[in-house]
Amino acid sequence: MQHDEAPDPSQVRSTVEFVRQLRLLKVWAGDPSYDELRRRTGLARSTLFDGLSLKRARLPSLDLVRRFVTACGCDADELVRWEAAWRRLRSPAASEDPRQQPRAPAHPAEPHGPAPRQLPAEAGGFVGRVEELARLDAVTGPDGPRSLVVISGVAGVGKTALAVRWARQAADHFADGQLYVDLRGHALASTMTAAQALSLLLAALGVPESQLPVSQDALAGRYRSVTAGRRLLVVLDNAATAAQVRPLLPGGQDCAVVVTSRSALSGLAAREGAAHLRLGVLDEAESHWLLREAVGSDRVAAEPAAAEDLARLCGRLPLALRIAAAQIAERADRSIAAYASELTAGDRLAGLAADGDDETAVRAAFDLSYGTLRADARLLFRRLGLAPGPSIGADAAAVLAGIAPEDASRLLGVLSDVHLVEAAGSGEHRMHDLVRLYARQRAQRDDSPLAATEAVSRLLQWYAASARAAGELVAPTVSHLPMPDPPAGVPSTRFADRDDALEWLERQRGNLMAAVEHAARRELWPMVLRLADGIRGFLHHRGYRADWLAAVHRGLDAARRAADEAGEAAMHMSAGLAHWSAGDPQHAVEHYDRCLELQRKLGNRVGEAGTLGNLALAYHSLGRAEEAISYHRESLAASRRIGDRDREADALNNFGFLCCELARLDEAAESLEAARRLYRELGRPEREAGAEVNLGLVRHEQGRLADALRHQRRAMDLANRTGRGVLAEIMVNLAATYRDLGRYEQAVRYARRALTAAGESGDKVVEATALNACGGLLRLRGEPEQAAPHHDRALTLATQMGNPREEAEALLGLAESGVLAGAGAGAVRHAERAVEIARAAPAMLLGRALVSLSRACLDAGEPGVAAARAAEAVEECRRRGQRLTQARALLALGRAQAAAGEREAARRSWSEGVEAAPGEAPEAQTLRELLSGAE
Numbered sequence: 001m002q003h004d005e006a007p008d009p010s011q012v013r014s015t016v017e018f019v020r021q022l023r024l025l026k027v028w029a030g031d032p033s034y035d036e037l038r039r040r041t042g043l044a045r046s047t048l049f050d051g052l053s054l055k056r057a058r059l060p061s062l063d064l065v066r067r068f069v070t071a072c073g074c075d076a077d078e079l080v081r082w083e084a085a086w087r088r089l090r091s092p093a094a095s096e097d098p099r100q101q102p103r104a105p106a107h108p109a110e111p112h113g114p115a116p117r118q119l120p121a122e123a124g125g126f127v128g129r130v131e132e133l134a135r136l137d138a139v140t141g142p143d144g145p146r147s148l149v150v151i152s153g154v155a156g157v158g159k160t161a162l163a164v165r166w167a168r169q170a171a172d173h174f175a176d177g178q179l180y181v182d183l184r185g186h187a188l189a190s191t192m193t194a195a196q197a198l199s200l201l202l203a204a205l206g207v208p209e210s211q212l213p214v215s216q217d218a219l220a221g222r223y224r225s226v227t228a229g230r231r232l233l234v235v236l237d238n239a240a241t242a243a244q245v246r247p248l249l250p251g252g253q254d255c256a257v258v259v260t261s262r263s264a265l266s267g268l269a270a271r272e273g274a275a276h277l278r279l280g281v282l283d284e285a286e287s288h289w290l291l292r293e294a295v296g297s298d299r300v301a302a303e304p305a306a307a308e309d310l311a312r313l314c315g316r317l318p319l320a321l322r323i324a325a326a327q328i329a330e331r332a333d334r335s336i337a338a339y340a341s342e343l344t345a346g347d348r349l350a351g352l353a354a355d356g357d358d359e360t361a362v363r364a365a366f367d368l369s370y371g372t373l374r375a376d377a378r379l380l381f382r383r384l385g386l387a388p389g390p391s392i393g394a395d396a397a398a399v400l401a402g403i404a405p406e407d408a409s410r411l412l413g414v415l416s417d418v419h420l421v422e423a424a425g426s427g428e429h430r431m432h433d434l435v436r437l438y439a440r441q442r443a444q445r446d447d448s449p450l451a452a453t454e455a456v457s458r459l460l461q462w463y464a465a466s467a468r469a470a471g472e473l474v475a476p477t478v479s480h481l482p483m484p485d486p487p488a489g490v491p492s493t494r495f496a497d498r499d500d501a502l503e504w505l506e507r508q509r510g511n512l513m514a515a516v517e518h519a520a521r522r523e524l525w526p527m528v529l530r531l532a533d534g535i536r537g538f539l540h541h542r543g544y545r546a547d548w549l550a551a552v553h554r555g556l557d558a559a560r561r562a563a564d565e566a567g568e569a570a571m572h573m574s575a576g577l578a579h580w581s582a583g584d585p586q587h588a589v590e591h592y593d594r595c596l597e598l599q600r601k602l603g604n605r606v607g608e609a610g611t612l613g614n615l616a617l618a619y620h621s622l623g624r625a626e627e628a629i630s631y632h633r634e635s636l637a638a639s640r641r642i643g644d645r646d647r648e649a650d651a652l653n654n655f656g657f658l659c660c661e662l663a664r665l666d667e668a669a670e671s672l673e674a675a676r677r678l679y680r681e682l683g684r685p686e687r688e689a690g691a692e693v694n695l696g697l698v699r700h701e702q703g704r705l706a707d708a709l710r711h712q713r714r715a716m717d718l719a720n721r722t723g724r725g726v727l728a729e730i731m732v733n734l735a736a737t738y739r740d741l742g743r744y745e746q747a748v749r750y751a752r753r754a755l756t757a758a759g760e761s762g763d764k765v766v767e768a769t770a771l772n773a774c775g776g777l778l779r780l781r782g783e784p785e786q787a788a789p790h791h792d793r794a795l796t797l798a799t800q801m802g803n804p805r806e807e808a809e810a811l812l813g814l815a816e817s818g819v820l821a822g823a824g825a826g827a828v829r830h831a832e833r834a835v836e837i838a839r840a841a842p843a844m845l846l847g848r849a850l851v852s853l854s855r856a857c858l859d860a861g862e863p864g865v866a867a868a869r870a871a872e873a874v875e876e877c878r879r880r881g882q883r884l885t886q887a888r889a890l891l892a893l894g895r896a897q898a899a900a901g902e903r904e905a906a907r908r909s910w911s912e913g914v915e916a917a918p919g920e921a922p923e924a925q926t927l928r929e930l931l932s933g934a935e
Contacts, residue, residue, distance in 0.1 A: 185240030385439025
């Protein structure tokens with residue numbers, strides 16, 4: 001039973017208040033269960049529960065809010081109110097009026113979101129280091145002379161603890177955020193590459209991973225651009241070499257970088273002017289301080305000599321001291337002196353060790369901690385040393401040790417209590433590098449090589465099978481290679497739903513990539529291929545291009561070495577898609593060509609059809625239209641031969657879109673109508689939405705504006721119902737249609753919403769389109785000075801992406817703005833450049849570009865040139881069936897003829913224009929008025 005009035009979010013001022021209003025709305029709606037809400041919204045229970053949690057740091061997604069509010073019975077007006085509140089909290093300066101969009105800066109604007117706060121929690125037991133902290137303040141603080149410092153020292157000396165302590169103290173001086181990356185320079189697992197680190201840093205700075213470039217140089221350039229002008233603190237932990245660090249240095253002069261490493265990285269001092277701080281072991285006072293903190297002041301005061309002996313035996317190394325202290329603290333009946341005696345007796349290497357042998361001191365502490373464990377905990381500890389990857393959870397640990405997951409979870413807790421593992425969040429645990437090395441050495445000494453090999457093999461099998469199962473839920477359209485069933489002793493992983501699978505893949509991403517590298521180092525080629533095949537769909541879906549390319553190239557090498565042609569074809573297909581999505585169609589074509597050759601050799605007609613379709617898209621991106629059309633036709637024929645209706649529908653949709661781009665509008669409409677019907681028969685609403693979008697574009701170009709509006713509205717309805725699709729693109733198209741219908745208020749609303757949605761999704765193509773749409777609407781309002789910055793920004797984005805269509809659109813916007821502002825010469829240059837681009841591709845723009853050039857030439861006092869360009873536009877649009885642009889061309893031609901004194905010719909042009917123009921378009925009324933005046 002609902003109350004009289006639904007909760008109103010219009011006055012909320014924070015995320016917590018917003019979520020609280022959502023929870024009240026649930027009560028208002030009769031407090032439906034999460035299972036019922038899952039049924040109504042189509043969202044997983046876990047997604048809904050997380051979205052309504054009062055512990056959230058950020059707003060729930062707008063998609064979740066829309067679905068939840070609708071499921072609670074709110075009407076359209078109430079939904080608008082909730083959307084407005086969400087947008088206000090997300091971007092307080094947002095405005096419905098494109099005039100209030102910020103003026104484009106001179107340089108490319110970079111993403112700005114919440115300042116990153118990535119510093120890890122401080123390690124327990126940090127003591128002293130007063131002089132070192134003061135030196136870091138002097139060298140790298142806000143008034144220091146250096147922006148880069150390297151902290152070096154032996155393993156376990158506390159380099160990371162010092163860096164994090166200082167960074168947290170200095171954080172307020174770096175208002176734009178603090179970044180942290182563990183480079184794993186000395187880990188037994190694979191070292192992080194600079195490209196992988198750059199991807200993580202850029203993602204933390206708000207750059208969507210789907211928009212990241214592929215090459216390391218391009219990533220480094222983008223990173224420097226994003227960090228320029230910001231005041232950031234960057235902590236690069238556990239670096240191996242100076243070469244690993246250099247690409248990660250930010251571009252801002254006000255940024256500071258703290259690097260930790262076991263070596264001095266002297267190359268950074270020579271080339272980058274880095275300061276160097278060598279961190280030694282604790283002094284006597286600091287060692288006592290640490291023991292007092294960990295064991296208790298009373299116990300240390302009661303045994304000062306024993307405490308000194310213990311510090312000496314531990315080499316005054318913080319890691320060894322903390323482990324020893326943990327052993328003493330957990331047993332009140334054990335004296336410090338007794339533990340020190342055990343430490344000496346238990347370390348058989350102590351008598352042979354040189355003074356200051358820190359590793360021996362640590363090993364002795366490890367020996368005693370290990371010696372207190374029961375046999376089952378010892379076994380798990382040894383197995384953990386063999387695992388690839390930075391972390392491990394209970395399920396994976398259970399497979400590795402051959403025990404039940406609940407036993408693994410309990411034993412991980414035991415190991416955590418004695419500081420041999422530490423919690424890493426989300427149920428994962430990790431080891432310090434030295435602890436992992438000790439565990440591996442113990443495994444080599446205490447276990448047979450066969451037992452160790454079988455344990456790692458089980459883990460790799462489990463990772464491969466689990467990744468495959470999760471990947472099939474996250475990216476169900478990806479075709480995978482055949483996979484054998486896991487061997488006995490390797491359980492199958494079951495996921496509740498797609499969200500559960502996606503969460504697992506996100507959590508295990510680093511471990512899965514490490515598993516690929518581990519298998520490759522050991523030349524386990526079938527396993528490399530299985531792992532790469534299992535994760536490629538997820539990596540594609542999430543846009544993790546650096547990892548995606550790394551995995552498929554490893555898989556490609558493995559397939560070749562294993563002489564697995566089916567595997568090689570699958571990896572070529574995925575590598576081609578990765579390069580194409582990264583804006584590198586030339587390399588995509590190379591991979592697709594080899595894939596097509598292999599698919600035909602293998603007689604794989606399904607794979608052949610898919611590869612032909614991908615080749616068509618790649619050639620389209622290269623601007624080679626005829627080859628693209630040829631491959632689309634081959635793909636369509638191949639899909640029909642094998643009876644694959646899904647693939648046939650995709651081929652029809654892609655072919656129709658390409659024909660639209662080439663202004664072959666009748667062909668486009670026929671193909672898209674067939675695709676739409678087939679998608680509907682197959683029950684593919686999210687793909688049907690894409691066909692509706694493309695049909696709307698075709699009808700718009702044909703001047704059938706009412707039909708265009710109907711198609712775009714249908715696409716919007718489908719996309720909203722499925723929670724997937726191209727909402728931002730649809731809103732741009734709706735803005736353009738309403739604009740050409742003369743309904744400017746609605747056009748402004750959709751253009752602004754498209755710009756916001758594109759920013760949220762990171763879709764730079766749609767962002768450029770939306771910026772051009774906003775600029776065009778401001779121009780129609782007679783505000784060219786406000787319009788030009790939008791087109792400038794769109795031009796910058798289009799040039800960066802290598803997108804000729806949006807580049808030409810932006811140039812046309814600048815040309816039209818120049819005409820209105822009286823900047824004739826500049827307008828002509830912009831329009832000429834747009835015509836040059838449109839003559840190459842895409843053809844759909846050529847008529848519009850010629851019309852714009854005609855207007856600019858007329859404004860510049862050249863009516864003869866203006867008439868020639870307008871006449872060319874008329875013929876181009878008549879040939880292609882672009883009625884609305886044809887009417888605009890005839891309008892421009894008549895004006896040029898009238899300016900040259902050719903009144904009768906102008907009247908004929910305007911009369912023809914009246915017949916060409918859609919009756920609902922504003923141009924129709926303008927033409928009628930001009931014709932009436934001419935008579």
